[in-house]
Amino acid sequence: KQEVTQIPAALSVPEGENLVLNCSFTDSAIYNLQWFRQDPGKGLTSLLLIQSSQREQTSGRLNASLDKSSGRSTLYIAASQPGDSATYLCAVGGAGSYQLTFGKGTKLSVIP
Amino acid sequence: KAGVTQTPRYLIKTRGQQVTLSCSPISGHRSVSWYQQTPGQGLQFLFEYFSETQRNKGNFPGRFSGRQFSNSRSEMNVSTLELGDSALYLCASRYDRVNTGELFFGEGSRLTVL
Numbered sequence: 001k002q003e004v005t006q007i008p009a010a011l012s013v014p015e016g017e018n019l020v021l022n023c024s025f026t027d028s029a030i031y032n033l034q035w036f037r038q039d040p041g042k043g044l045t046s047l048l049l050i051q052s053s054q055r056e057q058t059s060g061r062l063n064a065s066l067d068k069s070s071g072r073s074t075l076y077i078a079a080s081q082p083g084d085s086a087t088y089l090c091a092v093g094g095a096g097s098y099q100l101t102f103g104k105g106t107k108l109s110v111i112p
Numbered sequence: 113k114a115g116v117t118q119t120p121r122y123l124i125k126t127r128g129q130q131v132t133l134s135c136s137p138i139s140g141h142r143s144v145s146w147y148q149q150t151p152g153q154g155l156q157f158l159f160e161y162f163s164e165t166q167r168n169k170g171n172f173p174g175r176f177s178g179r180q181f182s183n184s185r186s187e188m189n190v191s192t193l194e195l196g197d198s199a200l201y202l203c204a205s206r207y208d209r210v211n212t213g214e215l216f217f218g219e220g221s222r223l224t225v226l
């Protein structure tokens with residue numbers, strides 16, 4: 001059974017700092033990994049999708065990497081802003097499964 | 113292009129009642145999935161529909177059911193509500209059912225059971 005872990009559960013950084021969020025998964029047989037952002041009381045916004053054959057994806061100040069063999073992904077946020085404050089979730093799409101398995105998320109606070 | 117639309121956004125029910133939630137996927141998307149989000153358990157998969165057929169089901173009791181219509185719109189139903197069913201119910205859609213496509217979520221329906 002796939003398990004997804006995100007550490008730390010919460011993170012507070014000053015504005016302008018570069019930061020890395022971590023995601024690990026137990027079963028390397030995956031189709032892809034997707035990073036989401038969730039604001040309080042809201043749905044999930046897709047940030048980046050990395051296919052299993054890819055090593056990284058970039059969108060603006062965000063860069064996500066995937067190391068399937070070690071079961072790890074990182075989300076790098078450059079020059080953080082207060083508007084980046086949210087919970088970040090990573091989710092793994094397993095091979096042979098049609099569902100995503102989610103981590104519990106990292107709650108990010110960017111202090112002005 | 114409109115995103116995934118869920119209705120109602122908020123609702124309050126009492127124990128023993130039933131509830132029906134609705135989801136309209138992104139135009140052209142044929143796969144609809146439902147997830148339950150609670151503070152304790154996080155996001156858990158409920159079921160997935162494709163071409164009006166339930167293709168995959170999570171580990172939830174039979175009180176949780178759903179269906180998909182020919183226009184890909186989906187509904188989920190929870191019968192005999194329990195306090196523990198209080199949660200944010202999220203619907204997601206993708207173009208195809210293969211697990212390589214990007215999944216897009218709606219804003220969710222927040223259910224409170226009293």
